Amino acid sequence: MALNILIVDDSPVMRSFIRRVVGLTGLDIGEICEAGHGREALAVLGVRWMDLVLTDINMPDMNGEELLRHMEQDELLRTVPVIVVSTDASVNRVQKMMALGARGYVTKPFAPDSLAAEMERALEVTHA
Amino acid sequence: MLEPATRIDEQLGSVTRAVLETMFFTEPGGLTTEDSDLALPRLAVMLRFRGSPSGDLSLSVTRAAMAPLAAAFLGEDEVSPTQVDEMACELANMLCGSLVSRLETRMSFDLSSPTLITPEAALAPRAGEVSRQSCELAHGTLTVVLSLDADG
Numbered sequence: 001m002a003l004n005i006l007i008v009d010d011s012p013v014m015r016s017f018i019r020r021v022v023g024l025t026g027l028d029i030g031e032i033c034e035a036g037h038g039r040e041a042l043a044v045l046g047v048r049w050m051d052l053v054l055t056d057i058n059m060p061d062m063n064g065e066e067l068l069r070h071m072e073q074d075e076l077l078r079t080v081p082v083i084v085v086s087t088d089a090s091v092n093r094v095q096k097m098m099a100l101g102a103r104g105y106v107t108k109p110f111a112p113d114s115l116a117a118e119m120e121r122a123l124e125v126t127h128a
Numbered sequence: 129m130l131e132p133a134t135r136i137d138e139q140l141g142s143v144t145r146a147v148l149e150t151m152f153f154t155e156p157g158g159l160t161t162e163d164s165d166l167a168l169p170r171l172a173v174m175l176r177f178r179g180s181p182s183g184d185l186s187l188s189v190t191r192a193a194m195a196p197l198a199a200a201f202l203g204e205d206e207v208s209p210t211q212v213d214e215m216a217c218e219l220a221n222m223l224c225g226s227l228v229s230r231l232e233t234r235m236s237f238d239l240s241s242p243t244l245i246t247p248e249a250a251l252a253p254r255a256g257e258v259s260r261q262s263c264e265l266a267h268g269t270l271t272v273v274l275s276l277d278a279d280g
Contacts, residue, residue, distance in 0.1 A: 010241070011221070013202060013214045017151070020203050058221075058239045087225020093236035107229070108222050109150040 002030030003123065004048065008041040008055035008067065009034075009085070014108075018054055018085065018115070025116040027123070038062025042070055050080055052123060054115075057086040057093070068100040081122040085115070136231070136259045140274055143226045144263060148270075151222065152197045157264030168192065168268055171213060172250035173220040177228050179237025183276035185224040186250040189216060190268025197265070217242035223272060 005022055009015045015034045022032060033048065035041040037059040044050070053071075057064035064084060071077040083104035084097045094105050103122040106115050148154045171194060174186040189197075191212065198207040198215035207215070220242045228237050256275040263270050 011214060011218045013198070013211060013218050016202050058241075060241065087222050087229070087239070088236060089226070089229035090232065090236045091234045096236065108225065109147045111150055 002028045003051040004031045004033070005029060006033045006035065006041060006044055006050040006053045008036075008038065008053060008059070008064065010036050010056065010059040012036075014056070021112040021115050022054075022119070024112060025119060027116075027119065038064065038067030038070070041067055045071070045077055045080070052119060053080055053082045054085050054119075055082060057084060057088060057097070065097065065100065068097065068102060072101045083115075083118055083122055085110070136274065137261065139230050140227055140259045140261045140272060141263075143223055143230065144261060144270070144272055147219065147222050147226060148197075148263075148265075151201060152219075153200050154197060154265065156270070170247040170268075171216050172245050172247040173216050173242045174245045174250060175220055175224055175242040176240040177224055177237050178240075179228065180232055180235045181228075181276050183256060183274065185220060185227065185275075186245065186273045187216065187220045187223065187270065188247045188250040188273075189219075189265075189270045193265040193268030193270060194219075196267060213244060217244070227274065 007015050007018050019032055022029060033044050035044055039062040055064040055067055068082060078101065081103040083106060084102045085106045085108065087108045089107040097105060104118040106118050145156055148156050168190045170188050170190050172186060172188040174184055176184045194212050194216050195207060198212050201215060221239060224239060251271060254275045256277060257273060258276050259274040261272050
């Protein structure tokens with residue numbers, strides 16, 4: 001079944017880049033949706049089923065950490081795997097986001113292959 | 129504990145090269161502390177980081193150099209001036225995040241949203257400046273300046 005992907009990043013050019021990488025993964029991709037911050041992401045998740053969320057951390061209005069907290073509090077949304085895509089490679093941040101429920105963490109800059117591999121890993125975990 | 133200045137210079141150069149090669153598929157030329165084409169039209173971006181240390185990073189790049197970088201990043205033949213501006217902001221964001229992650233590998237930090245500033249402001253000497261690196265690109269020069277707060 002085709003996978004719906006939600007890309008959450010306040011940078012339009014970064015969303016375009018990730019969209020392009022997602023298209024190159026070889027995965028069966030259905031709909032790719034975009035959101036500029038966590039609140040927009042929750043609005044999308046409220047009306048469409050997403051199989052995977054790729055989110056930045058530093059965003060206005062609602063950041064990636066708050067988005068993860070909201071998703072974890074929702075019985076349905078907590079089952080959706082989230083991969084964090086961030087410039088912050090600090091050990092504290094990675095541990096914190098994983099503890100909040102993130103299924104993967106990719107640090108910018110990243111090679112397209114590394115994001116694709118993390119997506120496949122997160123989705124296999126989900127569908128196992 | 130902060131790195132010595134020469135180590136920060138090395139880290140800034142290394143981060144700049146890694147970001148350009150990995151995300152923009154561009155191999156920069158040699159690193160220098162001099163910017164050779166100040167007379168050309170440029171755009172500039174600054175963002176602040178808060179953590180341990182705190183400070184700001186500014187970037188100045190010739191428009192002629194930024195446009196092909198944006199095109200390579202987006203996989204498009206042509207890009208709009210707005211996309212070039214957004215791309216410069218994202219480049220600054222990635223450079224700053226990568227650099228601060230290397231300066232302090234354990235503590236997390238917060239980045240402000242990158243904002244466009246005048247090239248003069250980006251390149252002016254500042255209190256707390258610890259590193260300034262320029263690299264040659266295909267159509268101009270990219271200069272990155274790192275400053276740390278006095279208490280950072």
